[in-house]
Amino acid sequence: MSPTKSDNSVPISQLLEFYERMLLVREAENRLSKLFADGEVPGFIHLSVGQEAVCVGVTSALETRDTLASNHRGHGHALSKGVELNSFFLEVMGKEEGICGGRGGSMHVADMSVGMLGANGIVGAGIPLAVGSALAHQVQENGAIAVAFFGDGALAEGVLHESFNLAALWKLPILFVCENNGWSEFSPTGRQFNANVRELAGVFGIPSAFVDGDDVLAVNEAASELVTAIRAGEGPYVLECVTHRVRGHFEGDPQKYRAESEINSLPDHDPITKLETIISKRRIPKKEVVAIRGTIEARINAAVEAGRGGNAPDFSRAKADVYTAVEEV
Amino acid sequence: MSPTKSDNSVPISQLLEFYERMLLVREAENRLSKLFADGEVPGFIHLSVGQEAVCVGVTSALETRDTLASNHRGHGHALSKGVELNSFFLEVMGKEEGICGGRGGSMHVADMSVGMLGANGIVGAGIPLAVGSALAHQVQENGAIAVAFFGDGALAEGVLHESFNLAALWKLPILFVCENNGWSEFSPTGRQFNANVRELAGVFGIPSAFVDGDDVLAVNEAASELVTAIRAGEGPYVLECVTHRVRGHFEGDPQKYRAESEINSLPDHDPITKLETIISKRRIPKKEVVAIRGTIEARINAAVEAGRGGNAPDFSRAKADVYTAVEEV
């Protein structure tokens, strides 16, 4: 693990901001879990509970113009990149007013206005998309960078290898973020991938960093450094974040395949609890934290109500979006 | 480069055998080049002139039961694995009596009876095929191993990465042979692949060797060692052979993209000339060498005649082979 800046050097305002941003993701997903169990969220959803430090730490180092391609476990990526909460809930609940008109749902949340190029149902597929987005930034010399978020399971897909190679050859402005939670669905990734993402990147000449993905300060510090280097034209970097998937692969997965000891140890890794400890050490008045919790809860409640109040999507409007409408000349 | 056994330790009979086997590939391809120019070989053909030490060195370490998956530049792989010369020419000339009934031609020469699973028109595609063949050997516990031949250009294909991973995980009996001739069609591979195959293999825990691919003794020695280890159950190995593509990517390619100096240096790397030097140092009577040349020439002449004498393939017989005929019950 790279050494973390002494917690004291992080301004209180930033600590609270991280806290609020992580809590937003956590509480949004906790609520989705309930809504799913109650049949208010269709399809299947993959929660990133326990992994909030990664998305918040990385996206806090980004600008809106930067682009992000995500994977199936993308709620945190979307919300922390700036997708508006109500339209997020509306989408995942399948409503017309959802950010994607209710056509994509949890696995396809995207918001071009904030550079969120989409969650993705195909493992690995977001990686070359991010490479292409980085190419666009490079060609357009717009100063933006692209970020690919992927899990450890995705390391086995050939597009990762191809994308590392292409990004290295073309010195593309891209940050590859591997969220290593140790699991690929129901299997430990150690039984599926016989290499290490950082060593792999190294073979292609891509430098990398490795952080405790439960520590939002560490993630943010590392990400900020890499983003600065990438923006300066140094080419691609890899950031490996070791983290923990608290819930099942998807909601409804009873996780029988996980050892009890592992499940029991999960709270020790909780990134929000960890930040709370830091916050309490900094003698930030408890009421500020309580206030944040209250704000988040209110926002989530409002978003759920917004979601419930949304309309069923319009079929003909959906059909009209298969192709871009061109004005008749 | 790994140290080569002192040339003197190789029995004369083996030197001459290597010589004969390399010459067979060389002269067969030289003749194909002429036949192609004269319109007697349809389609397009990729010659491995200059690379004969690799196929001969490796296949000399194999047994017939071992399987080999090849690529588009597969004449040497086929002939040195044991595909019968006449049926090879008949195939490449598109005749019914060809080893594949004239349906595949140069890019698809295969002979199951000698473990030649086929040349392949899709760059990289032979690699997972060889992995699967190795799996079959492992499951059947038949003592055989599989070999994948691929060029340096194929390193950029994602299936390589996936195949390294799977072979390593499953400890499959497979030898990955990279024929590194520095070129991917018309581009230097150095501009296409930002890594090194041995380091890449290393990341997956696959040990590797590196040899002068112009030196058949070195190739054979390295291959023999690795094959022994693989057969003993040690799992996959990589053998990288640096070699030189003398002719164009395909016949008819004027190679304008290659520096004159490079082209001029090619004769210095000729594996057959190199072996001739060794042979002459061992004071093998010149007439033995001449006799071999004569034998090969006669065999090639006969094969060309056989090829010319072959029949146009039968359409309905071809069509009947799209599916396996099953006896009606």
Add this chain to the structure above:
Amino acid sequence: MADVRYAKAVNMALDDAMAADPAVVLFGEDIAEAGGPFGVTRGLLEKYGDRRVRDTPISEATIVGAAVGAAMSGLKPVVEIMFMDFVTIAMDAMVNQAAKARFMFGGQCSVPLVLRTPHGGGVNAGPQHSQCLEAWFAHIPGLKVVVPSNPSDANRLLKSAIMDPDPVVFVENKAMYSLKGEFDDASETIVIGTAHVARSGDDVTIVSYGAAVNTALQAAETLAPRDISVEVVDLRSIQPWDEATVLASLARTHRLIVLHEAVTAFGVGAEIVARMSDIGFDELDAPIKRVGAPFMPTPFAKSLENQYLPNAKDVIAAVEQVLA
């Protein structure tokens, strides 16, 4: 004659095939320890061991490529691709390798592999987890494509597919996995390429395959009280498909509807219509109608997906059209 779930019926076929032939091996993502994402391969690792039942990394191109190489080297691999949408990553292995090996090598070898994969919507899985891409495979000489409509057929067809010397795409249906159906272990094997008249009728023929057969049967049931007698032909396999049975039915009813869940345009139904409107030209008393999904990706939202998926009402409307 017990009732068995579709997933279990597939499992039993795998079990029987593995027991009968040591060359049969299974591999795919989470199919061994976890017993498959839909529970289809449950218990097989325990029974046949980790040599023959293997979890793979998430590497579809190599999973199928390796199956081809294994099939050329003495095994009969049955590989699983978790959702049919993911075969997009493995098309080279199926199309350029498996499908062509026998032909292009002059008949020297067969490629006895089975690729199992579920297609279809109905579970709000969205645009990348619901596609029906079987028409792609049916267009490729050298491949066979089987799409069973019920547990008993799934069991028997899978056994046929595993015994088949050529590469077979075995299309399951994720919405059907928990469907129960009559099951007789001793019932005879099904020859791939033979259709089944799932319901006899005189007025109009509906040709279908996979889960949509049940939609056709439902429509037929609904129309019966109206004195419209519908024949339902379950193709069971779409490559090869049973022209003779369809033509014979058409020759009696003189009206034909083709139904499938896949997008209508350029789908499997197009071939059936094209063929029947040629060889059955003189039999047709009305244009052949196709019922399938509209030309759009499978939407996520419940209401959208409900409107998207062809249902019995759509079939009934088509029947009314051809009888008008």
Add this chain to the structure above:
Amino acid sequence: MADVRYAKAVNMALDDAMAADPAVVLFGEDIAEAGGPFGVTRGLLEKYGDRRVRDTPISEATIVGAAVGAAMSGLKPVVEIMFMDFVTIAMDAMVNQAAKARFMFGGQCSVPLVLRTPHGGGVNAGPQHSQCLEAWFAHIPGLKVVVPSNPSDANRLLKSAIMDPDPVVFVENKAMYSLKGEFDDASETIVIGTAHVARSGDDVTIVSYGAAVNTALQAAETLAPRDISVEVVDLRSIQPWDEATVLASLARTHRLIVLHEAVTAFGVGAEIVARMSDIGFDELDAPIKRVGAPFMPTPFAKSLENQYLPNAKDVIAAVEQVLA
């Protein structure tokens, strides 16, 4: 009005598009320094520089995947896949990503990419370098598929494809690259989805696309002295395709043949027949015949490939059949 080769006509379209719009970038294998395996991109690196014209590694999945990401981020990438057979490696990017992005993101973005790739046989390139797989793409909502039959159309259609906001598969033909054709630089643009009546006639309509249009014209020429007047409709694009023009022609000739080089079964022709035998049911005086490749991989040997490829004789036989 000069004569220009097909490859050059494509080159000129790329040149014009790059000159007109700095967002247009090209990448693919050996397309920059070497000017493309068929010389199609010659001179463009020199003219537009290595930022916009790039050689890639042999990584088809990522080439097309990156094109999708680039297209979502402000560029208009035109990527080349050297042989259509190799798109098997890049199907996820086209089908699950490019085709669906606009729809599944609620219309937030378009994906203005063009995938150029040559299909077709005739050069003894064998089973893995000759396939016509356009039917696959035509089946996928969200994609457009264009297949020009001559240099002038290739030029104009490629410009339309590059300007199109949606992903377009632009199918070239390797046997046609050196074909010369009349070329008028000033001729008007072609709207994707509009067919062209390449020859007018009264007795029978042949619908085709790509190089096969020339086969149809050849057959028409041969039949003219026999007083058989053949109309040839060049579809130009197969997704969308111009139903109205085909129906109008059928309504005059009452006889229809669909011709393409691809394998007949489950090919593009099936859709055209299915549609026309429905909406044109009352116009048909004979069954619609399809002429295409038989159900086998493209064979290598000259004699085999000659027998395999549909030719004017096959078309004439079909004409005789529908007129019988």
